[in-house]
Amino acid sequence: MSQYYKFKTALLAVSLLVSHSLAATWPWSSADSSAQIVFRDECKASHYTAYETYDKPIDFRTSPLDHFNGPKLNPMNRTAGEQWEFDGIGSDAKTGLVIGFYRDPNYAILGTGNFRVSLDILWENGTIYSQDHHVAHSVVEECNEQIIGTWSSPGVLYSFEVANDNRHAIIRVDTPTIKGSFEIESSAPARYPDGSIFPNEEGTTAAAPFFHWVQPIPTGKINVDLSIEGSPYVWTGLGGHERLWSAFSWFTVLEGMNVVRAEVGPYQLTYLAFTSHILTPGVTYPSVFLSKNGEPIFTATTGYVSKSENYVTLSKKYGGKVTGGLGDRSTGHVLNLVSPKTGKHWYFDFEHNAVSFEFALGEGSGGTGFAALATGGEIEGEKYHSVALVEQLLFPKDSPFFKSNYVE
Template identity: 35%
Template sequence: MAGIIIGFSRDASYAFFALGNLRVEFYMVLSDGTVIQELDYLDESTIMNCQGDITGMWNSTKRSYSFHVPKDMSRATVKWRTPAGKGTLSLTSTTQPHFPDGSMWPSQGARTEMAPSLHMNQPIAGGRVIADVELSSSKRMQLRGFGGHGRLWAQGGWFDIVDGFHIIRAYAGPYTISYWRPISRLNKGDVYHSAQLFNHGKLLAATQLGEKSQTKDYILFSNDFRGKVSGGLTDKSTGHVLEFISPSRGKTWRFLVEHMRKKFEMGLGGETGISGFTNRVTGGEAGGRQYEGRGFSEQTIFPEEIAKWRIWIVYGIGYFNRGKSFVLRIARWLS
């Protein structure tokens, strides 16, 4: 089981350290368990809008990353070239672009706010992926599977607006799942939800309600501890259970998301931090056919404040290259 995550950020959360606001996060886990983790800081970024087609480029000497999304959001292409390797990832959508409340794009009345000061839209909730990768070791591979593309923006830094969050993307048979569960720092401790379930690419259920209702569709989220793979931080869950419930239709769709490999982990002190996993996914409609597939999940707990020395290490990971794993182990030991 393999997976790739590439995140492009313009984030001024740590501008007071004068390290720059442009970064690319690259996480890859191979089927043999090899983990490649790069946090790159770039000198410049450019966003181009050509008749609705969007192209982004993040560049520095000897390192470049780019993405391209056409106006209809039917696909996305990412390319990268760094000392660690190069590659191309192509994502072809099988779902409809939508907003946090499940409203389809385009919409005149949809809101992008998912939680206080945190906004999102999803050009591609799910789609088919082909990735051609060449590592610096001259090892070449082609990966095929499923993935998604989302866009986030915020009125403040991560440490200002959220205490943490869960993210799940999952695929099982005809079903595609997208789920965000941010915990607000502005409305202290309040939990927000954005959940969408697709069947054969068509929206089947969507809700921002995370508690039981007699009339409205809702989502129930719970942690599972029966598996074998967990993170090394506070959250020791080995997976999650998602239940989409529609009282008006008398239907429930239940899915178990089970951690199979840890894709990345970054401690931020006091057992807080970020962990990401590749997952085995099983489930379907209650009483109906059950399916098996794959997924990705991320779980994050942010500290109330973070020591400046630790920020230097976290933001310096991209500069330590081969030594960064050792530095992260030292950082966790010191916390």
């Protein structure tokens, strides 16, 4: 039995404890009557202002049948946080972007309030352009056909719209320095950490103890049309969308994580692995999903060689041309996906081509994203070539800024 399923039952009990004795009804709306926010009549709105938190038990949503992009915290407390993430890599692996929409009091030390939007952009010449905004309002509306999220302050507006079938997303940016939008058309079905496809009443959102993650758009085609300080930023390539939420800060529940997103020939591939820091410290929970022409063909949550279960292994490469500036000096990665029962074996090689974002957290820790060149396919079959998103994240063992906020 994989480590993934060993903590699943215990984690369900934890989720129930967080959500019991609800003192607030769904949807939650801010008591701030001064907010000039217009809600759509047909939608169910979740609206907060930047300093609101709730001191009683909250609704921490983990139902597998809830829409992936609906709010997971009702209302916000002082420990839990959630993120909507969208990213892309250009078809030449020379451009890329990642944007994160946060409802998270744990990032308040980085700015004013609990609502952060971070945007990192890789130019073709290797320059990284980054901007962060901490905004006054966050609204997420669950509508008949889509989920709409809006993070705003005077003069600053970020929004996302994701179709309820998870086939399409559009992100809009309107700030003094960046304007425009980008769209992602999905090429693979929305999925859970256990590899099952949405919707599935038996699926689970638990990725590691106290940490939840689902993948509304595992892979897709991205079209970017932005203007950055008046300069056009336009390209197409590989895109995707992640949804993450946790009962406590990432620094509390995780030691690190690895991410791979690729579309290579007929294959759509995503791999995420979370290394736990709490309850099961040092244990890594991998989740890999492979589809062919949009149809699932392989999943695994076992991260070591097995004679009976599907498994995936991740190994690092060294000696290449591009590495991050932190403690991890790898220049690429290799994924092996193996099914002992069918004898199938897929091999994918990723070589870093450019750093797409990086942040340091001290002691050589932090996060680095790469635009990568990808090669892969069946081990004895045709090999295909494309691009990939690769990310590696390691949290510091001790930090004067990011302390554990775990409470029982």
